[in-house]
Amino acid sequence: MAELAVLSASVKAIVHGPLDKVISLVNKEFSLIYGFKKDLEKLRGSLVMIQAFLRDAERRPVGEEAVKLWLQKLEGVAYDADDVLDEMNYKILQHKVKLQKKVESKEAYEFGHQFHIRDVDAYSAAGAVFSHSIARSRETDSVSVDPNVLGRDNDKSDLVKTLMRSRDEVVSVIPIVGMGGLGKTTLARLIYNDERIKNYFDARIWVCVSENFDVTKLFAMMLESLTQSHVEVQGREAIVKNLQKAIGVGRYLLILDDVWNDKADKWGDFKRSMEGINTTKGNSIVVTTRSEQVASIVATLPQHFLRKLSEEDCLSILKARAFPGGEAPRELDTIGKKIAAKCQGLPLAANLVGGILRNKGKSEWMLILNEGLSQVNGDENGSSILQILKLSFDHLPTPAAKKCFAYWSIFNKDFNLKKEQVVQLWMAEGFLYSNQGSDVMEKTGIKIFHLLLQNC
Ligand SMILES: Nc1ncnc2c1ncn2[C@@H]1O[C@H](COP(=O)(O)OP(=O)(O)O)[C@@H](O)[C@H]1O
Ligand SMILES: [Mg+2]
Structure with a gap:
């Protein structure tokens, strides 16, 4: 456990460095010239998320090998990001004189692309931990049933x-x-x-x-x-x-x-x-x-x-998710409206928050509104949905589910794993330890797999 805390602290220190560098790079006019301000901002987002996860890992230290491994992976990711940023800073200095004159666009393009910011693993690791469900990792198909599509x-x-x-x-x-x-x-x-x-x-x-x-x-x-x-x-x-x-x-x-x-x-x-x-x-x-x-x-x-959904539609999604197959109690109407407003017309947000509130009572609804969602304000960059995703991660019911989710998210977005393979990997990592044998572990794993899908 102590070792874990040390590791977590060391990753934290490592994340801090690149984070400062990203911030300073984002602010440099340079990044605008080369059009990767957006990429850097994404990278900053990933690093901020790693920090958030580390805080979480510290708050709930689970003294297991698996968490240590996960932190080690994050550490590697943070180092990768740091290397890229160092290299960028160095190259910026090297090219400064040239830049002040005139740089041909082809050269600028190549220059910008030699860093492969997109390849930095921080993207696929920490970034995907959150963007997982809003994003790119989930392969879609044409037949999946969308229950109760509203307002479209x-x-x-x-x-x-x-x-x-x-x-x-x-x-x-x-x-x-x-x-x-x-x-x-x-x-x-x-x-x-x-x-x-x-x-x-x-x-x-x-x-x-x-x-x-x-x-x-x-x-x-x-x-x-x-x-x-x-x-x-x-x-x-x-x-x-x-x-x-x-x-x-x-x-x-x-x-x-x-x-x-x-x-x-x-x-x-x-x-x-x-x-x-x-x-x-x-x-x-x-x-x-x-x-x-x-x-x-x-x-x-x-x-x-595509326009945002109305607050009424968000409320309906929220209620349907929170009370599957049943009616939501009337006493939740007022608070439900306030929570729905926080979803900002995004059905995914309503789904996620509804998932957190599944079969919960008024006090939990109040807590989510007043604490969990207090920081969520309207913006167009999707950061509120990231906060909601973080919230739903925090509310995964068991440490095992959390670890499984985090581990799963570490895989590259394009890495297609079948359910059974994922569960086998979780077992190999020791997330699903049970003294009742591998059958029970596998069943638990499959339950968690479905739970994670529900929560995404
Ligand atoms: N009109 C709608 N009514 C209810 N739920 C919806 C609606 N549109 C999307 N959803 C739900 O919101 C989530 C995100 O939708 P999705 O179509 O994947 O968004 P996008 O492709 O824009 O990222 C999914 O869980 C989906 O079932
Ligand atoms: Mg989509």
Whole structure:
């Protein structure tokens, strides 16, 4: 236990250094020039989150090997971040004179990219611990059932009409834009499964794109979605030919969920092939994205900006989550409204808070409102949802569940693990220790796995 506290303190010290550096770098005009102010801000977010976790680990020291391991991993992450930042500072000095004159944009681009800020593990570790559910780690599918989707009737009917009317181009592209947790994927799924859409399009394809926009891989995923069988590793030409066969000559609807690629040339490359694969007019692509920049690159039709839900809708989501299958007591109405207001129109926030309050009484609702949510104020950067995610992490019922969640989140976003594999790993790490044998451990693990999914 003492060792754990020492380790936690040492990670804390390590995090402090890079955090200061990030802050100073963010403030430097330099980062603006090279366009990675946003990246640095994200990194700062990750480091702040690591700090929050360390505070949590200190508050509830669980003297187990597993926590130590987790802290060690965070330590490694913090060091990685520190190295990158040191290198950046050094390079800034080195280039200062040059920068004051004029730097050609190509050089600037290469300069900015040699640091691979995006690759710093702090992203996938601490960042993903929170962004996990609002974000990129969860692979989506087209069939998942969204119970009680509220307040999206108009969005759905507008989009369905637009998709069925666009026959001027071979491929029309309509982006659904909005911040994480607003319900873009849910809306896309409503459209995809709408009966009119099913009748109108001869083929429907769902691809969860996430951060990795690799054109050949996208074609392979489309082919897999259409044929529902595994696509062997092949060159682009072979995959595209097979895709052409699978799509046929009828109209298709392609949903590209969660697109982050903001490189116009990559998108152009993808779209040109799509236009050649099937030359029938009236094909459509729906792109969901958080980024207006991405949306403006891909759009051929007006963008669909998703609005926040009303407070009443948030309250309904909250109640449905908190009292599954039952009625919420009337005495929670007033306080429920105040909590719903804190969800700021984000269905994900309402879901998370509702999960925390599952089957809880008035005193717990008061506590969450007055303490847990007191810092949550309106902003457009998604930081309030991070606070709500942290809150829901804090409220995971057992230390084992917390450790499992944290450990799971350490995996890179693109790392696909099956439920059984995750549980095996948790067992190997000793999170699920039980003296009743591995069967019991496995069952507990599976319960925790489902619990975590519920809480995300
Ligand atoms: N209109 C809605 N009514 C009720 N719940 C919703 C609604 N839209 C989304 N949700 C829920 O909110 C969460 C986040 O939605 P999601 O579609 O994944 O958001 P995004 O894709 O914008 O990040 C999911 O749990 C989803 O079921
Ligand atoms: Mg989504």
